[in-house]
Amino acid sequence: MTQPIFLVGARGCGKTTIGKALAKALGYAFVDTDHWLLESTRMTVAEIVESEGWPGFRARETQALKSVTAPSTLVATGGGMVLAAENRQFMREKGAVIYLQVEPEELARRLEAFPEEGQRPTLTGKPVSQEISEVLADREPLYRQAAHHVINAARSPEQVVAAILAALRLAQAS
Numbered sequence: 001m002t003q004p005i006f007l008v009g010a011r012g013c014g015k016t017t018i019g020k021a022l023a024k025a026l027g028y029a030f031v032d033t034d035h036w037l038l039e040s041t042r043m044t045v046a047e048i049v050e051s052e053g054w055p056g057f058r059a060r061e062t063q064a065l066k067s068v069t070a071p072s073t074l075v076a077t078g079g080g081m082v083l084a085a086e087n088r089q090f091m092r093e094k095g096a097v098i099y100l101q102v103e104p105e106e107l108a109r110r111l112e113a114f115p116e117e118g119q120r121p122t123l124t125g126k127p128v129s130q131e132i133s134e135v136l137a138d139r140e141p142l143y144r145q146a147a148h149h150v151i152n153a154a155r156s157p158e159q160v161v162a163a164i165l166a167a168l169r170l171a172q173a174s
């Protein structure tokens with residue numbers, strides 16, 4: 001298997017954490033679009049949004065997705081990558097898209113423990129747990145539209161990686 005793999009899902013669902021472990025298991029290169037933007041612009045998400053607004057960040061995110069997509073590459077996307085229909089279509093056509101599904105209460109626990117505010121500036125100005133529930137309710141249909149596989153990611157990273165490998169193998173066999 002050499003097709004690119006894209007991980008999508010809410011902030012804190014584990015795209016970066018699981019992506020690194022999954023890339024290792026598959027012998028794939030690992031790229032994170034948020035990290036790629038940080039390296040290429042030398043600006044955090046918060047700084048890009050401060051100077052260019054969310055539309056500026058979203059445009060850069062689409063460019064990042066196209067730049068990093070390559071064979072044998074695992075792409076951990078930003079939580080809002082699925083907002084653009086163009087991005088959803090691109091990922092579905094180019095590779096296998098995996099939605100890491102986690103309930104808002106668990107997302108809130110993870111993000112409160114590791115806020116990383118430079119990379120996760122507020123989206124709504126509301127308190128974190130309220131923002132997580134509201135944003136997820138809006139985006140859940142988009143994550144599902146984009147995904148070939150929906151994986152329960154409220155488990156240990158080892159269990160999540162094993163579940164993804166099983167889903168990819170089953171898909172290959174069919």
Ligand SMILES: Nc1ncnc2c1ncn2[C@@H]1O[C@H](COP(=O)(O)OP(=O)(O)OP(=O)(O)O)[C@@H](O)[C@H]1O
Nearest residue numbers: 010011012013014015016017079110114155156157
């Ligand atoms: N399966 C898991 N079980 C417990 N904690 C986890 C799990 N996956 C990730 N975490 C923790 O949750 C936090 C957020 O994870 P991570 O940064 O991988 O999420 P993300 O989906 O990449 O978020 P973002 O969209 O903001 O980039 C990290 O501190 C990570 O250690």
Ligand SMILES: O=C(O)C1=C[C@@H](O)[C@@H](O)[C@H](O)C1
Nearest residue numbers: 011045078079080119120121
């Ligand atoms: O959920 C979102 O919209 C975001 C998630 C992060 O991964 C970053 O891409 C950025 O903070 C926006």
Ligand SMILES: [Mg+2]
Nearest residue numbers: 015016034076
């Ligand atoms: Mg991430």
